[in-house]
Amino acid sequence: MSGRSSLPLLGPLLGRRPLLPILLALLAAAIFLADTVTNLEIAVAVFYVVIVLIAVRYLDRRGVAMVAAACMTLTVLSFFLTRAGAVPAGVVNCAISLVAIAVTAYLALRAAAAEAQAREAQAQLAHITRVTMLGELTASIAHELNQPLAAIMLNGNAARRWLAGGNPDEAGKAAERIVRDAERASELIKRLRGLTRKAAGKAIWLDVNQLISDTLTLVETEAGRAHVALRAELAGQLPRAQADPVQIQQVILNLILNALEAVSGEEERDVTIVTSPGRSGEIVIEVRDSGCGLNGVELDHVFDAFYTTKPEGLGMGLAISRSIVESHGGRIWAQPAVPRGAAFFFSLQAGRTGSRGSDQ
Ligand SMILES: Nc1ncnc2c1ncn2[C@@H]1O[C@H](COP(=O)(O)OP(=O)(O)O)[C@@H](O)[C@H]1O
Ligand SMILES: [Mg+2]
Incomplete structure (x- = not known):
C-alpha cells in the first residue's frame, strides 16, 4: 500500500531519518527546476506525488500535510515563473498537478490509517x-x-x-x-x-526446540486426559530463529489443539511435533496427527478467517497462525499425513546456530 511497496529501493536510504529531509528537498528542487524550465504544456509537477508518497511512509499526518502543502506552493510558484508555453494549457496542467498532489496525500493518508487500524485489530x-x-x-x-x-x-x-x-x-x-x-x-x-499479555513481545533469538518443550508442558495433561500420545521429535542441532516467542507459541498451540481435536474421535490418537532444518536453511515445524484428516476440508481456504468445519468452531486459529508466520517471513501449509490424519507445517527463517538449552 502507499509508498511502502512502490519504493522498495529507496527504503534503506530513507530509513536513515537524518537523510530524509535532505533527500525530499533535493527531489523537490529537481522537480521545481524541471517544472520551471520546461514550457507550460508539460505537467512536470505531477511528480510531486512521489514526494508525498515517500512522506507518507516516514512522516506523521501533520508532516505529510505540510509536505503536500509545500509541493502545491512550489507548483503554483513555478507556474508564475515559467515563461514559455501557452498560458491556458499551463493553468490546466497546474490545476491537474495540484489536484493530483492533494488527492494522493488524502488517499495515501487514509490507506496508512486503515493499515494501522487493521494491524491494531489483528x-x-x-x-x-x-x-x-x-x-x-x-x-x-x-x-x-x-x-x-x-x-x-x-x-x-x-x-x-x-x-x-x-x-x-x-x-x-x-x-x-x-x-x-x-x-x-x-x-x-x-x-x-x-x-x-495484551501486546505480543519482541523478537529474540529463539530456540524453537526449547519453546516446543515448554509448550508441551502446557498441553501434556490435556493430551493425557484425552488419551492422546503426544510426542516430540526435535532436530538435534537447529539454528535459532529471530522471532517473538509468545506469537510462535500461539501458532504451535493452535496447531496442537487442532490436532488434539482431530484425533478425539479416533481409535488411534497420535500427535507428533517434529522440527527439522528445511532445504534452504529455514526451520520447519510440523504438527502431525492420526486424526480425521483433511477430506472434506478445503485446503485453499483452511487458513482463511472464519473457515471452520466444526459446529462450535470459530475458524480463527489457522488464520491468526498464518498472519503470525507470514509476519515472521515464514510460510504455513497443510497436507494429508500418511497413512492417515493431517500434517500442518510452518517455516521460520533461521539465524545463527543455537544450542538445545534455553538461555533467554
Ligand atoms: N489437524 C487437523 N486435522 C483436520 N482438519 C483440521 C486440522 N486442523 C485444522 N483443520 C481444519 O481447519 C479448520 C480451521 O481450523 P481453525 O482455524 O483452527 O479453526 P477451528 O479450530 O475453530 O475450526 C478446522 O475447522 C478443520 O476443518
Ligand atoms: Mg482451531
Missing part, C-alpha cells in the same frame, strides 16, 4: 484467541499447577516433623524439594503470563 484478535485458548486449557493447567503445590504441602509438613524430631538434615532436604516445586509452579505461571 493484534487484538490474536490476544483474544490466545486468551480463548487458555480458557480451553484451564482445567489441565489448574491440574498442572496443583501437582507442585500439593508436593510443597507434603514436604512442608514433612520438614516440620523432621525439625520437631531433631533431624535438621532431612528437614533441609525437604526444604530443597519445596524450593524446586515452587520454581516449577512459578515457571508455569511465567509461561501463562506470556500468553495473556
Whole structure:
C-alpha cells in the first residue's frame, strides 16, 4: 500500500531519518527546476506525488500535510515563473498537478490509517484467541499447577516433623524439594503470563526446540486426559530463529489443539511435533496427527478467517497462525499425513546456530 511497496529501493536510504529531509528537498528542487524550465504544456509537477508518497511512509499526518502543502506552493510558484508555453494549457496542467498532489496525500493518508487500524485489530484478535485458548486449557493447567503445590504441602509438613524430631538434615532436604516445586509452579505461571499479555513481545533469538518443550508442558495433561500420545521429535542441532516467542507459541498451540481435536474421535490418537532444518536453511515445524484428516476440508481456504468445519468452531486459529508466520517471513501449509490424519507445517527463517538449552 502507499509508498511502502512502490519504493522498495529507496527504503534503506530513507530509513536513515537524518537523510530524509535532505533527500525530499533535493527531489523537490529537481522537480521545481524541471517544472520551471520546461514550457507550460508539460505537467512536470505531477511528480510531486512521489514526494508525498515517500512522506507518507516516514512522516506523521501533520508532516505529510505540510509536505503536500509545500509541493502545491512550489507548483503554483513555478507556474508564475515559467515563461514559455501557452498560458491556458499551463493553468490546466497546474490545476491537474495540484489536484493530483492533494488527492494522493488524502488517499495515501487514509490507506496508512486503515493499515494501522487493521494491524491494531489483528493484534487484538490474536490476544483474544490466545486468551480463548487458555480458557480451553484451564482445567489441565489448574491440574498442572496443583501437582507442585500439593508436593510443597507434603514436604512442608514433612520438614516440620523432621525439625520437631531433631533431624535438621532431612528437614533441609525437604526444604530443597519445596524450593524446586515452587520454581516449577512459578515457571508455569511465567509461561501463562506470556500468553495473556495484551501486546505480543519482541523478537529474540529463539530456540524453537526449547519453546516446543515448554509448550508441551502446557498441553501434556490435556493430551493425557484425552488419551492422546503426544510426542516430540526435535532436530538435534537447529539454528535459532529471530522471532517473538509468545506469537510462535500461539501458532504451535493452535496447531496442537487442532490436532488434539482431530484425533478425539479416533481409535488411534497420535500427535507428533517434529522440527527439522528445511532445504534452504529455514526451520520447519510440523504438527502431525492420526486424526480425521483433511477430506472434506478445503485446503485453499483452511487458513482463511472464519473457515471452520466444526459446529462450535470459530475458524480463527489457522488464520491468526498464518498472519503470525507470514509476519515472521515464514510460510504455513497443510497436507494429508500418511497413512492417515493431517500434517500442518510452518517455516521460520533461521539465524545463527543455537544450542538445545534455553538461555533467554
Ligand atoms: N489437524 C487437523 N486435522 C483436520 N482438519 C483440521 C486440522 N486442523 C485444522 N483443520 C481444519 O481447519 C479448520 C480451521 O481450523 P481453525 O482455524 O483452527 O479453526 P477451528 O479450530 O475453530 O475450526 C478446522 O475447522 C478443520 O476443518
Ligand atoms: Mg482451531
